[in-house]
Amino acid sequence: MMKLNDYTKSNELFRRALKVVPAGVYGHLGPASGCAVPISAFPLFAEKAQGAYFWDADGNRFVDYMCAYGPNILGYNDPDVEAAAIAQIKKGDCMTLPTELLVDFAELMVDTIAMADWAFFAKNGGDVTQFATMIAKAKTNRKKLVLVKGFYHGVAPWCQHIGYSGIIKEDVMNNFYIDWNAPEQLEQLVKEHPGEIAAFISTPYYHPTMVDNALPAPGYWEKIRKICDDNGIVLIIDDVRCGFRLNLKGSDYHYGIKADISCFCKALANGYNVSALCGTNEMRGAAEDIMYTGSYWLSAVPFAAAIAAIKKMKEIDVAKVVTEKGKKLTEGLVKVAKSHDFDLIVTGEPSMWYMRLGNDYPSTILHQEWVAECVKRGVFFTNHHNLFINAALSDEDIQFTWDVADEAYKAVRRMHPELNRN
Amino acid sequence: MMKLNDYTKSNELFRRALKVVPAGVYGHLGPASGCAVPISAFPLFAEKAQGAYFWDADGNRFVDYMCAYGPNILGYNDPDVEAAAIAQIKKGDCMTLPTELLVDFAELMVDTIAMADWAFFAKNGGDVTQFATMIAKAKTNRKKLVLVKGFYHGVAPWCQHIGYSGIIKEDVMNNFYIDWNAPEQLEQLVKEHPGEIAAFISTPYYHPTMVDNALPAPGYWEKIRKICDDNGIVLIIDDVRCGFRLNLKGSDYHYGIKADISCFCKALANGYNVSALCGTNEMRGAAEDIMYTGSYWLSAVPFAAAIAAIKKMKEIDVAKVVTEKGKKLTEGLVKVAKSHDFDLIVTGEPSMWYMRLGNDYPSTILHQEWVAECVKRGVFFTNHHNLFINAALSDEDIQFTWDVADEAYKAVRRMHPELNRN
Known part of the structure; x- marks a missing residue:
């Protein structure tokens, strides 16, 4: 019998957190x-991480399939990646001017991402999905x-929902929602609203939470x-989650098309x-006209890390590696x-698959119980979100x-014991 | 005669940047x-920074009064700060769970900021000013x-302007604008729109660009x-720029009041x-109900750095130090x-003063010429934005x-030569 994890310190930390952080951990x-x-089956705080593992506050090791x-x-x-970042830290990170790394990184993105004629960098995935919609407008x-219904493009008001706390009608009144794999619904919207639609924004494939x-x-x-x-509709691919796990040239390329704007993080x-927005030359002028900036957006260390990461991802063909490991x-x-x-x-792509136990569908109780038993034994899954593979995952793992x-x-x-084994 | 800077490499980099980055540097x-x-008077790329200085891509040193x-x-x-950050990098930064540092940092903010009962962390100043308005709603x-007219609370659509590229009417249709130091205008709005105003949001003092x-x-x-x-209006202080330069307990405290929500970055x-939002207990429930998160928001390294920075700022009483140096x-x-x-x-507070030559007002040409001559000789000012003091600035500097x-x-x-020396 494997030993089950104890989360005493995680729970103590969470009790402290509840006093000074909304919801303890938000x-x-x-x-x-x-x-x-x-x-109760899950650790709530990490102590450190290395390769395919993290260790929680109680010292339990997990093979980590959430990959942050x-x-x-x-x-x-x-x-x-660490060597590149630490070397740059010693020179400077957030300074009054950008460094040459801004140019190097943008050139590398243009070389790497098939659709990219230029690149723009920010901090959150949501910074660039929002910028993409502003460029389109x-x-x-x-x-x-x-x-697409089931979307997640960040937490800015425009991509939340009426009825969600803090969201008002005006935030979302210009959004239409269609089903996944239903191009005829886009066609219908175009007919009903000719000349009104600025952009179609979607992930490369359908990976919401809670559903296959x-x-x-x-x-x-x-x-x-x-x-x-x-x-005349701008096609925005939100590649924040899929980017680099399906194809190093972009997930739009992977599925045989060319986006007008692609978002990475x-x-x-x-x-x-760091996050990135890549655009075609047709989008450049609009991007240049918009006021869009932030205190840390041209900081040098994340650029150095990203350059090192992309070079290594290309060197080892990481999309192929994580796809094969995931399969x-x-x-x-x-x-x-x-x-x-x-x-x-x-379901989903093997490098970021979604799974559920089908045996008591539509209940998810058996699934949650099985996931909990895995977590208690050192394999970190979550229940209703796609999981992720990283290249450090070994055959032994x-x-x-x-x-x-x-x-x-x-x-x-x-x-x-009540379950029949057919 | 002092030697004037040469910006050959900066300009070369900028020509490369123009090909792959919107506007070259956005x-x-x-x-x-x-x-x-x-x-032409300004360097465009930095190479490194240390203390009160940065060096540009051509190797010119600047006493830096923009402080990033x-x-x-x-x-x-x-x-x-660097030692704390690098020690944490070796343990882990962006992981599947937060670390104890989340709790330590929140506790330190609550201990430090007079109005704070709890703290929330994100990445951009704009992440927390937007969250503040959502909490208020x-x-x-x-x-x-x-x-307040002349505001800057980030680049999200709600705090831009009609007529700005990418902004639509619905983004800003629920905003009212009043003048600085005009509480009677707020009173008037309340009379005209009873029960409609969720929040008043303002910087602690008036520090827009281009004006005194x-x-x-x-x-x-x-x-x-x-x-x-x-x-019943929520008072939001945008302390992103002033925070820690006026008073370590918060700029609302500095000016004798208590905000409901304060934003730091x-x-x-x-x-x-990292950025932070601090709230009172009255605001906690609303904050907990809102979906607001991001990929890197609980990363450990910025928390370690912030804890070390705040401890040091308190130790040396940094607000006093930069205020005295500024004076x-x-x-x-x-x-x-x-x-x-x-x-x-x-004008403004000494630690982040604003200046202009009054001699050809309202023209700013003489002012710009003087700033340009300073920059060319190694003192980095900009023309129409407040400047900043840091604690490493020496008497020699x-x-x-x-x-x-x-x-x-x-x-x-x-x-x-045409100017008369009265």
Whole structure:
């Protein structure tokens, strides 16, 4: 029997946090995000990280399949990225002027991302998705946006929902929402609102939380591209989550089209704090006309880290590496599930797959119980968000994950003697 | 005669940048910001920074009075801040969970900032000013905001202007604008729009670009506080620029009142990438209800840096230090001006003063010429933005600045033989 984790110190820290931080830990890393249910199975604070692992505040080690929700792609504390960052720290980070690294980084993005004629850098994924919509409005002199239901493009008011706290009607009144893989709905909107739609913004494939993920249907992106072209609509790809995990040239390229604007963050600098917007020459003038800046946006250290990260990602062909590791891992997880008569449903791209136990659908209780048993044994999954692969994940880590999954299925079976093993 | 700077490499870099970056260098660090006129007098790229100086791409050294537009308060590469950051980098930065540093940092903010019952961290100043307005809307169930003309609260659409590129009517239709030091205008708005105003948001004193800065009139903040209290309006202090340069307990405390929400960034971590929102207990529930998060918001390194920076700022009483250095510097600059029969008008707080030559007002040409002559000799001012003092600025640096100012006045006199020396 594997030892189960103890979270005494995590819980103590959380009690302290509740006094001075809203909700204790806010946002997607916090227990209120709903990704970690039951909370008691999950650590709440980390102590350190290395490669494919993090250690929590109680010293428990986890094979980490959240990868900081995406940023960790090469492995935590990648030596090449760290060396570049620390060398730059000694020279300067946030200064009165940008450094040559701004130019080097932009040139590297233009060389790397197929659709890019130029690049712009900020801090949050949401900084660049918002800028993308502003560029589209400036370029087209229109104000309507089309989003895909289940979207997540950040937390700015324009991409939240009526009924969400702090959001008012005016924030979202110019948004239309269509279903995934439904280009005919975009076509219909164009007919009903001719000359009004500034942009269509979407992730490269469908990866919301809580539901099975879905790849683009054959011909989907070509149809969307054509509708946009025919109607002067700016096509914005939100590549914040997928970027560099599907294809180093961009996920639009991966799926056979060319975006007008692509947004990157997360894996861009292996965790260093930077986001990027790439545009075509047609978008450049509009981007230049907009006032858009921030205190840390031209800081040098994240640029140095990003340059080192992208060079290494290209050198090892990281998209291929994480895709192959993801295939191997998930195929094994499905087999382990089957050996216990469980049906593990895996969707999305292998490098950032989504999974759920199908056995008590639409309930997610069995799934949550199995995830909890994995976490308590040192494999960090969350319940209802896609997971992530990083390049430091070894065959031994994958085997360990299968072993933990196996133990976790046994534990779930023990908890549910009422379940028939068909 | 002092040697004048050569910017050959800066200009080469800028020509490269123009191909791959919108406007070459975008935003407030770029020449298109209008802070650096004539561009030819200014370096465009930095190589490194240390203490009170940065060196440009051509190796020219500058005594830097922009301080990265605020973040540099202890001196670039402060050894204590750097040691804390680098120690944390080796453990982990952007991970799947926050570290204990989140709690330590929040506790330190609550101990330090007089009005704070809790703290929330993000990346940009604009992340927290926007969150502040969302909290106010959620708390009051109202949607109107009151801003002070000449405001700058970031680049999100809600705090830009109609007519600005990428901005639409719906972005700003719930904003009212009043003059600085005019509490009667807030009172009037409350009468005209009873029960509609969610928040009044303002900097602690008036420090827009292009115009003389202005301190609060006696009784101003007490009047504003009372109008807010009497009408259920949330009082938001945007302390992004002033924070830690006026008073370590917050600029609202400095001016004798207590804000409901205060926003910090810039000097908070001496250049490490973090912003903070502090709130009272009355605001906590509304903050907890709002979905507001980002990929890097709980990263550990900026927290470690901020903790070290705040401890050091308290240890050396940095607000007092930069205020005294600012007084000494600006009094000397006024004297040097006078010795050449120029009238240098200094406004705002000494640690982040605003200045202009009054001799050809409302033209700013003489002022721009004098600033340009200073920059060409190694003192980095910009023309129409407040300047900043950092604690590493030495008496020798101040003397050097006076000497350069003196030479620069002489140069301006040589350029304008037509000017009568009354």
